[in-house]
Amino acid sequence: MPGKKVCIVGSGNWGSAIAKIVGHNAKGNNRFDPVVNMWVFEEMINGRKLTEIINTEHENVKYLPGHQLPKNVVAVPEIVEAMAGADIFIFVIPHQFIGKLCDQMKPHVKAGAIGISLIKGIDEGPEGLKLISDIIREKLEIEVCVLMGANIANEVADEKFCETTIGSKNMQNGHLFKELLQTPNFRITVVTESDTVELCGALKNIVAVGAGFCDGLGFGDNTKAAVIRLGLMEMVTFTRMFCKGEVSSATFLESCGVADLITTCYGGRNRRVAEAFAKTSKSIEELEAEMLNGQKLQGPQTSREVFKLLKKKDMISKFPLFVSVYQICFEGRAVGDFITCLQNHPEHM
């Protein structure tokens, strides 16, 4: 039987780090076709196309400089060409672009194809919360699972040991993705509570913005720990409130839960930009453009989506951390108010 053809949809910092793993694993396992296409949002770098640079130098010089990608990973700028014949899709683009891209993909999806989303974010639909995997599922009519964990892309690319979580309602698919993605230094647990896993990945970015505010305001490790814990409690409450399926505490103890929350509150880009926000008078948009070299922030946007959902349900007072992050980022509330907002947290009442 021919190996399953894999297409990576996205090529940013995380997309490129995952391409390193997938290229290596696909080449060494006859369940997969050794040639892996990677869809690249084309851009010019010093007068050269990024796809051309990746295909000749095997390095994504903009989003993952200093790392060689396996030669069997082929950068393709046209989505229809990149996805031709694909049995397996790995979605790894900033969440604001997924809807439009799925519309382009829809007429060309092979029957029986499956997907995994590595995208951290949420959207809002007529019935309330819409997960990014829901958007992909509905638009492409394929089965979709998710992968989320304490996985800062550059560290994964450096092959530093870490764990991650696959959430898959279909265990067979979950284990196929584990075979494609696991390495000795990237250890995977598969769980069935896919929606909980996905919400952990999205919501922790809001908490990371709060952690960055604390750093920028000069608070210490005790405060950061309190923000992480209160953030976790809000993540659990929010997930229980908005998820249709089961939400068990055990899922929050997987890499996608507590571990990702910790790493993002110490290391990620959301924390870094929020720290700068607290120290300067610049807007989030200005700092994103100035500090991230084309990479995208997720925390502030996710706080906006969450705020809309909470307002509709009249639940704002139950989520002071999520709400204050939104108000500080978008409504001009003083960043110095962040801790005041936490002093009356429902957890302490």
Ligand SMILES: NC(=O)c1ccc[n+]([C@@H]2O[C@H](COP(=O)([O-])OP(=O)(O)OC[C@H]3O[C@@H](n4cnc5c(N)ncnc54)[C@H](O)[C@@H]3O)[C@@H](O)[C@H]2O)c1
């Ligand atoms: N970087 C990490 O450490 C990390 C880890 C885990 C999960 N994630 C998640 O993975 C997802 C992708 O993040 P990333 O770090 O790979 O990307 P990134 O933020 O590094 O890069 C932005 C990407 O968006 C692309 N882009 C720009 N404009 C576009 C458009 N109009 N349409 C489509 N694409 C466009 C760029 O070409 C680039 O590939 C996000 O949801 C993120 O939360 C990231």
